[in-house]
Amino acid sequence: MRPQRVAIVTHSTAPRGGFVHALSLAEELHRQGADVRLVALGDPAAGLFRPTTVPHTILPGPSKIGTTLGERVFAAIDTLAGGLAGMAGGFDVVHAQDCIAARAAVRVRDAGTPVTVVRTVHHVDDFTTQALVDCQRQAVLEPDVVLVVSEQWRRIVRDEYGRRAEVVHNGVDPDRLPAPADGARAGLRDGIGAEGRFVFLGVGGVEPRKGSVHAFHALARLRREGVDAMLAVVGGHSFQDYAAYRAAALAELPGLGLTLGRDVVLAGTVTEEQLACWYHSADALCFPSVKEGWGLAVLEAMAAGLPVIASDLPVFGEYLEDGVSALLPPVADDVALARAMRSLVHDAALRERLVTG
Known part of the structure; x- marks a missing residue:
């Protein structure tokens, strides 16, 4: 039986906590012999912020970014979903690291690609626009499996979203x-x-x-x-x-x-x-x-x-x-x-x- 093929997906290559976590997770899975690929929106010509041995694909960001946060979010979802649709048949599991990646992965799954969508909820943003509030809520409700990084967020996801989540604590490689x-x-x-x-x-x-x-x-x-x-x-x-x-x-x-x-x-x-x-x-x-x-x-x-x-x-x-x-x-x-x-x-x-x- 072949090992599951896993995509670790995130909406950005910016060197902040979310992408650093996604890259480190993909690298550790790769080191342990997993069939894993990191997928992110970014500038393919610029590459990642540091070298890595993990297989990765950088999908070009939206051609039209928009001016409001909502426009940027939905443009990123559309672009990431389009990129994933062309490669998702090569994965059994799509592990989304943020709400944009989760909505994109779910869209590909719901279009008929047989993948399991896993979402790690690192935190929930305090959006004020209703469209973004709804978008973020769906990004917690729609995935097949939800992971959180702390007991506090397990309780929040349970009480505010009605979802059962498993806790997988974060770590740092010294x-x-x-x-x-x-x-x-x-x-x-x-x-x-x-x-x-x-x-x-x-x-x-x-x-x-x-x-x-x-x-x-x-x-x-x-x-x-x-x-x-x-x-x-x-x-x-x-x-x-x-x-x-x-x-x-x-x-x-x-x-x-x-x-x-x-x-x-x-x-x-x-x-x-x-x-x-x-x-x-x-x-x-x-x-x-x-x-x-x-x-x-x-x-x-x-x-x-x-x-x-x-x-x-x-x-x-x-x-x-x-x-x-x-x-x-x-x-x-x-x-x-x-x-x-x-x-x-x-x-x-x-x-x-x-x-x-």
Whole structure:
């Protein structure tokens, strides 16, 4: 009996958590001998953000992207479904990593291709347009099998969607985050003007789900107390448009007594090698998310030996213990977040305990 042929499908090749997860999953399945192929929308000429040995197909993105989020989502579904339709006969299982991929895979299945559609729900976006709300709901209801990455999201999928889901926790390969070459750490810190200052690292860009404004407000409290700390933020490439939130958050900085480029540094999208260097060069991760499916950045930071401040979201409580493996101040509590940040700045022994705990 031949092994099942599996497609790992995602809507983008952008080096964010979702695609990094999809690529890593495909690579591990391939390493174990599975017949697997990664399929994603992107630029075939540009390829992937890093080399890989896993078989993969990059389908050209929509020719007409549209201006609204809804137009972009539905154009991506149409394009991905069209690409999958031409190759889905070569797969027994199509494993969708997001709502766009799930809707595209279901469309191919419903057109008569005998495939089993598996959907991993990493999190559910807070869409406000009814068409997108409905689209996302169908992306949970229509697949044959639903997986989630945490117990919290198993409960959410059960209570809000009426679907039974199996939990498959996320993981991180520490070999992806090696210590940088000699001098790289000092060079990176010098490049952002750290000059001996305590560097908090933010991962995921400036966006609502990451609680960016709370990090800014907490950092401002430290600055008013004379604590010489800064925040470096990496990432920010997203299918959704957070430009308004980002602009409003950054516009607050002067009134908070913070200077963009000095107290808050935006490094933008980085390569995986550069991300590893950031994890090894910062002094602590500041990750005050208000919503997460799992929080890959937390695991990545821990794998690199970086102490972590997150928030007391239920999902973090599934693998972190407050005061033992991380500091978990209440969600959206700027005062408590500042207190946790202050503790890490002043207490080297605490930083060490969090890393080894």
